[in-house]
Amino acid sequence: MEIPVEKNKEYIVTIIDDGLEGEGIAKIDGYTIFVNCGIKGEKVKILILKANKSYAFAKIIEIIEKSPYRKEADCTNYKRCGGCNLRHIDYKETLKIKKNKVQNLVNKELENKIQVEDVVGMENPFYYRNKAIYPVRKK
Numbered sequence: 175m176e177i178p179v180e181k182n183k184e185y186i187v188t189i190i191d192d193g194l195e196g197e198g199i200a201k202i203d204g205y206t207i208f209v210n211c212g213i214k215g216e217k218v219k220i221l222i223l224k225a226n227k228s229y230a231f232a233k234i235i236e237i238i239e240k241s242p243y244r245k246e247a248d249c250t251n252y253k254r255c256g257g258c259n260l261r262h263i264d265y266k267e268t269l270k271i272k273k274n275k276v277q278n279l280v281n282k283e284l285e286n287k288i289q290v291e292d293v294v295g296m297e298n299p300f301y302y303r304n305k306a307i308y309p310v311r312k313k
Contacts, residue, residue, distance in 0.1 A: 183221070197212060198216065200212065
């Protein structure tokens, strides 16, 4: 398969899904592009930073159609730090994104699908970090 994008070239794409690390996912001719800080539903102009056989990484140059869930990051170190990857998205929407990711991962291998409960949010979601990784396997 020929790679449909080139490094250092600009493209206009629609973000079709949210990634696990706060990136948006777009496609050009079935080829996956991970767009830093993209939000599902946005139409953006991107610059390809790196491309390989299976996928590419890009950054947003211009937001053409902005998501209603996009917000200004409330931390001056947000883009440099790497500690938080969803600060550009409304907090209530991040809870839905997290629920959907867990739902998809859990039901990927199950014959009898289960319904994941809503994520319990915090009253004040600032100045707090917690990352938990739980290995799960099918018996």
